[in-house]
Amino acid sequence: MSEPLDPERDRLSARIGRVAQVGANMGGAAAAYAAARLTGGDDARIAKAIRDALGKSKGPLMKVAQLVATIPELLPDAYADEFRKLQSHAPAMGWPFVDRRMRTELGADWKKKFEFFEQEAAHAASLGQVHRAITKAGDEVACKLQYPDMASAVEADIGQLKTLLNLFKTMDxxxxxxxAIEEVSERLREELDYAREANHMRLFGAMLADAPAHVPVPQADLCTKRLITMTWLSxxxxxxxxxxxxxxxxxxxxxxxxxxxxxxxxxxxxxxxxxxxxxxxxxxxxxxxxxxxxxxxxxxxxxxxxxxxxxxxxxxxxxxxxxxxxxxxxxxxxxxxxxxxxxxxxxxxxxxxxxxxxxxxxxxxxxxxxxxxxxxxxxxxxxxxxxxxxxxxxxxxxxxxxxxxxxxxxxxxxxxxxxxxxxxxxxxxxxxxxxxxxxxxxxxxx
Ligand SMILES: Nc1ncnc2c1ncn2[C@@H]1O[C@H](COP(=O)(O)OP(=O)(O)O)[C@@H](O)[C@H]1O
Ligand SMILES: [Mg+2]
Incomplete structure (x- = not known):
């Protein structure tokens, strides 16, 4: 690929590199655990070592760890407490990168499809980010745009998740x-498919049609597998x-x-x-x-x-x-x-x-x-x-x-x-x- 040098792109590969690094750190945490077992070390210390290792991930793994922490059956208390402290710090895509991603999703003339598109992201998402925009018809919308190469990041995370839960299995x-791992993995893989997510959104819109609830409506002509354009709800x-x-x-x-x-x-x-x-x-x-x-x-x-x-x-x-x-x-x-x-x-x-x-x-x-x-x-x-x-x-x-x-x-x-x-x-x-x-x-x- 003859892509021009792009600092955002570099940051992203660094991020993916860090996910791999977490793998190495997790190996370290496993070793720390084995050593602690032999020497009679305590759960809280191992939990902290694992959190430190996970804390270096900037990817969806954070979300997985937080999610796993909310299912009390899966983790001993000391671990769940540490995992709940994890915060997501995914780096934002800058404007040149967003522009290129949007071109890939909607074509070179993508800007013509919007009246306004806010250059800065309004919110971080676990696999991407959310921008506020206004369509040609004048509707305020949210554009959830996925980072590239997330499939491999998610696969790496699933691998980590398995290592982690196997570690707990030997322990307790x-x-x-x-x-449960298969279930979580399947949902994580589904999350990559924004076209499916848009259909989930339609499903909830229908199921909750008579409830006191608002569900965003996806705008089909501005949606792809990696982009959801939907009504903005404040x-x-x-x-x-x-x-x-x-x-x-x-x-x-x-x-x-x-x-x-x-x-x-x-x-x-x-x-x-x-x-x-x-x-x-x-x-x-x-x-x-x-x-x-x-x-x-x-x-x-x-x-x-x-x-x-x-x-x-x-x-x-x-x-x-x-x-x-x-x-x-x-x-x-x-x-x-x-x-x-x-x-x-x-x-x-x-x-x-x-x-x-x-x-x-x-x-x-x-x-x-x-x-x-x-x-x-x-x-x-x-x-x-x-x-x-x-x-x-x-x-x-x-x-x-x-x-x-x-x-x-x-x-x-x-x-x-x-x-x-x-x-x-x-x-x-x-x-x-x-x-x-x-x-x-x-x-x-x-
Ligand atoms: N339709 C929307 N209207 C307004 N804000 C939105 C909308 N969709 C998402 N957001 C904002 O963007 C954030 C991330 O989007 P979300 O769909 O939750 O991504 P993720 O799956 O990564 O958690 C949300 O927490 C919310 O603050
Ligand atoms: Mg969310």
Whole structure:
């Protein structure tokens, strides 16, 4: 290739080089771990060494590490705490580079397709960056433009992820995360395909058409596999409302509930990344803006049947129903002891959904303590029963449940979550759901 020298390009290859470097550092962390094991070193120190190694990555690995940190089953506490401290610092593409990328996506005359295009990025994205622009028709849009060569960076990250989780497996043999790794890898690879993401966006637009929610509309003629041009949505983040009055905080929590569980209970589809940057609220908090459809999980309809059966069986104390639900979820070799261990976790996650009254999520438990006892009790039991294979469907379901739970905790929302769940599920009919899902997917081009 006879590309002219380009400082941005150099920076990018340096960045990709750094991803490779993280690999070397991870090897170092693994060695540090082995040494610490022999000499009796502690988890916290190893965790810090791994975070330092990861901190050198400027790529999507950061996002993966943060994501993995939010799935408590996958990592011991000391590690999850360190990983949550990771921040993404991807270097921005400068204007000459953006110009060239846009030419590649939309052609040499791409500027003629916009009334205005802001040269400086408005936001960083994990695989690219977001620019504000105005179309010829006068619509304000967001252009999410992907960096080049991200496929290889993502593959490198998936390799790192596997190394990392295998490291934990040798350390703590309670969890078999092999399916979970496949699940996360599959979503990461999907995230490269912005054409698919635009279709996810269409799908959510349709599923939430009657909900108090706004979903960006992709503009097909300005979208490619590496560029999404969509309506610009402005709003305020969750943290803005953290000190609002109780009624407003409740309203926001109810919006989150509707937007996340509506598509799940009616279409078996979930937005797998309930990160603070991925949604906002219109000024009066009357509606939620939902963003970022890079990590969307479309479940087999039967999985939702398992979710509903688990809620109903926990509520009525039907042990066989609970066991059957775990089977549907995909847990294998279910002994009575394993069912009991898994039930501790299930009862914890589902507690607000089976307790038919107005309550907070934590219901008096201090946020810092929340879930700790349950996690450590399950881990303790799995030490003798494990390793338990985490079914792949569990990963993003759990991630969404915990992400939303954390938002409800922050908001100190007081709601009857059980009643909201019942209303969302309605008279559950798996065949009706399957028909609804396939029609919606076909309409969205999925
Ligand atoms: N349609 C939009 N309107 C306004 N801002 C947007 C829009 N889409 C994305 N953004 C902003 O850009 C950021 C990154 O986009 P996002 O789709 O979340 O990328 P990533 O998949 O890398 O997280 C978001 O957190 C948000 O601040
Ligand atoms: Mg995002």
């Amino acid at each position: 043999n309670t969890i078999d995360s092999s399916e 709003g305020r983040g969750l943290l803005h409302y953290i000190d609002a009055d109780q009624e407003t905080r409740n309203r926001i929590a109810a919006l989150l509930f509707t937007v996340w569980w509506g598509p799940m209970t009616r279409y078996a589809v979930i937005h797998g990344d309930p990160h603070l940057g991925n949604y906002s609220f219109t000024d009066d908090a009357a509606a939620l803006n939902l963003l970022d459809f890079g990590c969307v999980r479309i479940f087999p309809p039967r999985f939702v049947e398992g979710v509903v059966l688990l809620q109903r069986s926990l509520k009525s104390g039907d042990r066989d129903g609970v066991a059957h639900a775990f089977e549907i979820w995909g847990f294998k070799s279910l002994t009575n002891e394993l069912i009991d261990a898994l039930s501790i976790w299930a009862r914890f996650i589902y507690a607000p959904l089976i307790d038919d009254r107005v309550r907070t999520i934590a219901d008096g438990v201090k946020p810092a303590e929340y879930g700790r006892r349950e996690v450590s009790e399950v881990r303790r039991r799995l030490k003798t029963l494990g390793p338990v294979l985490i079914p792949r469907e569990f990963v993003f379901m759990d991630r969404a449940a915990l992400g939303l739970g954390a938002a409800f905790l922050h908001l100190k929302a007081e709601l009857n979550f059980a009643q909201m769940f019942e209303e969302s599920v309605g008279a559950f009919d798996v065949d009706a759901l399957a028909a609804r899902q396939s029609a919606a997917l076909a309409d969205a081009g999925l």
